[in-house]
Amino acid sequence: MTNLEELAQLVLEEEEELGNHSLNIPNLIVSISLIGQTAVRYDMDHSVCFAIHKISNFWRESPPLLPLALPNFNIAMSAIESHSPLADNYVNLVISSIDDLSESFLEIGNEGAVEEILDALHLFAHFANEKREKETVVKSLDVISKIRESAPPGKLKNLAEIYLNQFGLQYPEA
Amino acid sequence: MSQKSESGGTTPFQAFFDIIYGGAIRNYDMTTMSTGIGLAQDKFEEIVGGHEEGEGRRYITSRFFNDIKRCGLLLTEIGEEIFVFEIIAQIKDIGEWAVGCDDADVLHYLNITLQDIGIAATEKSPGLLWNMS
Numbered sequence: 001m002t003n004l005e006e007l008a009q010l011v012l013e014e015e016e017e018l019g020n021h022s023l024n025i026p027n028l029i030v031s032i033s034l035i036g037q038t039a040v041r042y043d044m045d046h047s048v049c050f051a052i053h054k055i056s057n058f059w060r061e062s063p064p065l066l067p068l069a070l071p072n073f074n075i076a077m078s079a080i081e082s083h084s085p086l087a088d089n090y091v092n093l094v095i096s097s098i099d100d101l102s103e104s105f106l107e108i109g110n111e112g113a114v115e116e117i118l119d120a121l122h123l124f125a126h127f128a129n130e131k132r133e134k135e136t137v138v139k140s141l142d143v144i145s146k147i148r149e150s151a152p153p154g155k156l157k158n159l160a161e162i163y164l165n166q167f168g169l170q171y172p173e174a
Numbered sequence: 175m176s177q178k179s180e181s182g183g184t185t186p187f188q189a190f191f192d193i194i195y196g197g198a199i200r201n202y203d204m205t206t207m208s209t210g211i212g213l214a215q216d217k218f219e220e221i222v223g224g225h226e227e228g229e230g231r232r233y234i235t236s237r238f239f240n241d242i243k244r245c246g247l248l249l250t251e252i253g254e255e256i257f258v259f260e261i262i263a264q265i266k267d268i269g270e271w272a273v274g275c276d277d278a279d280v281l282h283y284l285n286i287t288l289q290d291i292g293i294a295a296t297e298k299s300p301g302l303l304w305n306m307s
Contacts, residue, residue, distance in 0.1 A: 031289035
């Protein structure tokens with residue numbers, strides 16, 4: 001995973017220098033995610049946390065609109081499906097790292113990245129709802145709600161509102 | 175004996191992998207394996223570096239990484255972690271070279287190779303720990 005991450009950094013530096021964009025960075029990050037998802041099944045918590053942090057850190061440092069939110073949520077989905085005793089820890093780590101990222105991106109006005117986070121959170125909340133993981137649904141919606149509160153009036157606020165309303169109809173009774 | 179490629183011939187670096195499989199790994203000879211992989215890497219960079227983009231180049235690249243992957247998976251299977259680390263280090267070297275050449279094809283195959291070895295190592299690791307305990 002370290003090698004994949006270092007190669008992704010190298011590709012990024014090269015692309016910034018040459019001004020072109022290839023599909024390699026997302027592919028490298030997806031590979032880290034796949035290894036993280038496998039590690040979930042074997043309760044290798046150090047490797048899972050390592051993957052989540054690598055993906056989050058990489059996204060924090062990379063240009064906007066790289067589709068990197070889903071690879072982290074895929075690890076969280078894998079955790080829910082694994083029924084691992086550590087699943088809650090992994091899910092919490094992913095949601096809290098996404099929460100931090102959304103705050104950072106809102107502060108710097110990177111609306112594209114926040115929109116991607118909203119979309120990924122929305123998908124994840126649906127997934128958790130289907131799996132009857134009520135606590136996870138609540139945590140995901142909390143982050144969407146926080147984004148709605150902090151986002152400037154406009155597209156992001158409206159999108160968050162739509163997603164929350166959707167769950168208002170389907171939200172499982174506690 | 176050299177393994178035949180899908181088109182009936184052998185790849186230019188097959189001889190190196192024959193030494194790696196037949197001699198180095200069987201005899202736990204890290205020096206020979208490391209040298210063999212390094213020579214295969216040099217040959218690969220020489221061929222691919224001087225080859226125009228196209229199917230032939232992609233074929234050579236996929237064959238090379240297939241061999242590297244087989245090597246990594248075999249070593250993972252038999253639990254030779256130090257050898258696996260050596261393979262991964264070599265793959266990273268090739269990655270740095272590919273980034274320097276802005277070579278998306280090589281990076282694509284390299285990425286899949288690292289991913290597959292990583293997943294295999296992850297699946298194997300708990301077993302290794304239990305075996306050692």
